[in-house]
Amino acid sequence: MCGIVGLFLKDPSLEPKLGEMLGQMLGVMCDRGPDSAGFAVYGGGAPGKIKLTLRAPAGYDFAPVGAALGDGAELETRATHAVLTIADSREAEARDTIAKQFKDVTVVGAGQRMELYKEVGLPSDVATSFKLSGMSGTHGIGHTRMATESAVTTNGAHPFSTGADQCLVHNGSLSNHRSVRRDLERAGFSVNTDNDSEVAAGYLSWRMKEGRSLGEALEDSLDDLDGFYTFVVGTETGFGVIRDPIACKPAVMAETDQYVAFGSEYRALAGLPGIETAKVWEPEPAKVYFWDRAA
Known part of the structure; x- marks a missing residue:
């Protein structure tokens, strides 16, 4: 329905x-x-920045994701999701890092706003x-x-x-x-x-x-x-x-x-x-x- x-x-x-x-x-x-x-x-949203909405199992610690991307990466956690904000020029890098290093994390959406x-x-x-x-x-x-x-x-x-x-x-x-x-x-x-x-x-x-x-x-x-x-x-x-x-x-x-x-x-x-x-x-x-x- x-x-x-x-x-x-x-x-x-x-x-x-x-x-x-x-x-x-x-x-x-x-x-x-x-x-x-x-x-x-x-x-x-900010010009030149992109937000990646991430999802993981309940209780997951997203902090290492932000740490792996270093300076300039901002992370806000909401329950089983987190919003990672980075320079839009680094989107491919961030997706690659997540796919290789954080198998329990999925990118469910992306955009400036x-x-x-x-x-x-x-x-x-x-x-x-x-x-x-x-x-x-x-x-x-x-x-x-x-x-x-x-x-x-x-x-x-x-x-x-x-x-x-x-x-x-x-x-x-x-x-x-x-x-x-x-x-x-x-x-x-x-x-x-x-x-x-x-x-x-x-x-x-x-x-x-x-x-x-x-x-x-x-x-x-x-x-x-x-x-x-x-x-x-x-x-x-x-x-x-x-x-x-x-x-x-x-x-x-x-x-x-x-x-x-x-x-x-x-x-x-x-x-x-x-x-x-x-x-x-x-x-x-x-x-x-x-x-x-x-x-």
């Missing part, structure tokens, strides 16, 4: 409350996906463990998972990130994900889980690598991805939504002068400020919606 939430802030005064608002929305969706949960937040967290457990508990309510930023997306096509694991939890500052959450099922997976692998993209949602994220990155904008890549997905799905995507500056042409998965959006919000059900939006006067609508099938702070 699964639940999706997304929040894009227009009003900078709300940015310190992004995590609190997103966490409330995520908590309401617990019963749509009690197995695992995750979220991505687009917060502060994006931090990505996901774990097995009740979504409200996952949000609390990572201290989502204290995070600030401009936009974020989240997912509560009821596993159907693969096991209940952290690897299977959403969001999936296959490009810098890019991530995706998905409600639905792709019928042709195996053939798309083979296309991705031939194009040089590695798919690390059995989850069809990672294939969808990789598909968008593949199209963008070929020169398509995210909006164009989402439009391409309507022809190339079979099944029923709702995608909510995040980029460094933007937030997008698309539903398949049948649109059998529930979805609702709300927009005010302060924000744009998405939820699998209206109740996920009901606690947002000013919702009583918001424009509320069901996104149309096979239509790309996108908001971009850079526009």
Whole structure:
């Protein structure tokens, strides 16, 4: 079944409350996906720096990772995850060091502004463990998972990130994900889980690598991805939504002068400020919606 939430802030005064608002929305969706949960937040970033979100088993000591990369590496630990900030020119070095020296550590996301967290457990508990309510930023997306096509694991939890500052959450099922997976692998993209949602994220990155904008890549997905799905995507500056042409998965959006919000059900939006006067609508099938702070 699964639940999706997304929040894009227009009003900078709300940015310190992004995590609190997103966490409330995520908590309401617990019963749509009690197995695992995750979220991505687009917060502060510095030119010339990149953030690598790392994941490891519970109780893991991330300090040696930062020490191995020496001066200039900054590390912030949150439960089973840590955010490693380094010069973007050192990203390949950092990934190589982690792969060779720290076998229990996985890189789950990277970007100048994006931090990505996901774990097995009740979504409200996952949000609390990572201290989502204290995070600030401009936009974020989240997912509560009821596993159907693969096991209940952290690897299977959403969001999936296959490009810098890019991530995706998905409600639905792709019928042709195996053939798309083979296309991705031939194009040089590695798919690390059995989850069809990672294939969808990789598909968008593949199209963008070929020169398509995210909006164009989402439009391409309507022809190339079979099944029923709702995608909510995040980029460094933007937030997008698309539903398949049948649109059998529930979805609702709300927009005010302060924000744009998405939820699998209206109740996920009901606690947002000013919702009583918001424009509320069901996104149309096979239509790309996108908001971009850079526009």
